[in-house]
Amino acid sequence: MPQLIRCACGTGQVMKRRSYVVPRAQGDVFELGCGGGINHQFYDAASITSYAGIDPHEGLLDAARAAARDKGWPATLKQGVGEDIPFPDRSFDTVVCTFTLCSVEDQGQVLSEMLRILRPGGQALFLEHGRAPDADVARWQDRIEPVWKRLAGGCHLTRPIGSAFRGAGFEVEPLGQGYMPKAPRFAMWNEWGVARKPGI
Numbered sequence: 332m333p334q335l336i337r338c339a340c341g342t343g344q345v346m347k348r349r350s351y352v353v354p355r356a357q358g359d360v361f362e363l364g365c366g367g368g369i370n371h372q373f374y375d376a377a378s379i380t381s382y383a384g385i386d387p388h389e390g391l392l393d394a395a396r397a398a399a400r401d402k403g404w405p406a407t408l409k410q411g412v413g414e415d416i417p418f419p420d421r422s423f424d425t426v427v428c429t430f431t432l433c434s435v436e437d438q439g440q441v442l443s444e445m446l447r448i449l450r451p452g453g454q455a456l457f458l459e460h461g462r463a464p465d466a467d468v469a470r471w472q473d474r475i476e477p478v479w480k481r482l483a484g485g486c487h488l489t490r491p492i493g494s495a496f497r498g499a500g501f502e503v504e505p506l507g508q509g510y511m512p513k514a515p516r517f518a519m520w521n522e523w524g525v526a527r528k529p530g531i
Contacts, residue, residue: 344511349373349429351506352458352523358424359383361448363413363441364431366391368398376404383418385411413441422448426455432492433460434485442499451530455501461492463510463520471517479518492522501526 346369353373358380362370365384374382382404386392392408399406411417413435426445435441445455463469472488479488496503504525511519 344513345430348458348507348511348521348523352429352456353427355454355456355525356425356427358453359422360425360427361416361418361423362427363416363445364428364434365395365408368395370427370429371395371398371402374402376402379404380424381405381407383407383409383423385409385413385416387412412436413444416444416448418448420447421450424450424453426453428455429458430460432457432495433487433490434483436485438490438495439499442495442501446500446528449528451528453528455496455526455528456524457492457496457526458521458523459492460488460511460519460521461490462488463516465516468516468520475517488517493524496526500529502529503527 349370350373353370354375356374357378360379360382362384364386366386366388383406384395385408386395387410389410392410395408396406399408409417413431414437426449428445432438432441449455463472469489476488480486493503493505504527505522506524508522510516511521
């Protein structure tokens, strides 16, 4: 599964969209689902004070640690899940979340945890796939999802993205949305943007 995740989440178009989002990270940064270290190449180290992350897969964390060493920066990487992030309240200026919310157990709890660890005015940078806006595609997602989850490590096809952040209390600035080129439409409706925690 770790090798499959690295392959599926590291294709050319996926990496292009990561490059729109990840360089916006600044200050004390936390990455949810950091395993594999795929995003390290896109971080602007000059804008980042500290970097931390979690992933439930130890094998993916090994790759993330190697990516951090290659980048030449210290990283606090822990095995863990988004429903119980092992860092104190208001620890970070930026949370980065790319192609991760589809596979967590409890999306609402994860978003609540992200809000908790952000400082007031902090930002959650997201790039996720989820429920398509087109009714015909959404119907196929509903049909395929039960089998898809078993084949793809618990990945959901039908979860909302921007509206889920808004429902959790974030102020969302959309940066883009659309189907991934040359990919099955049922699996690759993407939304990316900035979700801010209210406050100063």
